[in-house]
Amino acid sequence: MLTYQYDQAYEHFHASDKPFETGEYEACVFSYIDFGGANLTDFNFSGCVFEHCNLSGVRLDGAILRDCQFHHCKMLGLRFETCNTLIFSVSFADCLLDHSSFYQLKLKKMPLQRCSLKEVDFTEADLSEVNFADCNLMDALFDRTILEKANFTTAQYYRIDPNTNNIKKAKFSLDGLPGLLSSYNIEIL
Secondary structure (H helix, E strand, O other): OOEEEEOOEEEEEEOOOOOOOOEEEEOOEEEEEEOOOOEOOOOEEEOOEEEOOEOOOOEOOOOEEEOEEEEOOEOOOOEHHHOOOOOOOEEEEOOEOOOOEOOOOEOOOOOEEOOEOOOOEOOOOEOOOOEEEOOEOOOOEOOOOEOOOOEOOOOEOOOOOOOOOEOOOOEOOHHHHHHHHHHHOOOOO
């Protein structure tokens, strides 16, 4: 039997000590929860907020993340493309998302603020109109990625090949030009 929880607050515990029941969680707030390595396969999170949580290594196979917000969360190595992608909508602020993957996801206008996105895989993702506000994109992978109208003006350390990505009307700062021209093996002085 699947559980249904609405408008509940969960805080300060380790999910391995007290696992969550598979089911639907709507408008719930999760604060200071260590989900590290948990299996959230087929969970349904709708309108939930995660604050100061550790979700590193969590399995998300078939999970629904609809209108979920993540603030100050550690989310290393997550494979978001294994979620239910038909209704996938999330926002991230002040999160560590290093080594995660958004392969082939439609993330148009997804809010991203002050996040670490080191070595994140954005291959074939639709990142149209995403604002990478103060994000660290060191070694992030952009390959056949749709970046139309994306904003990189305050992003750092990105490398994007204009020949293999759609960057029509994307915004870049003058300081970010080396990240656009690195595939040409030229020196910018």
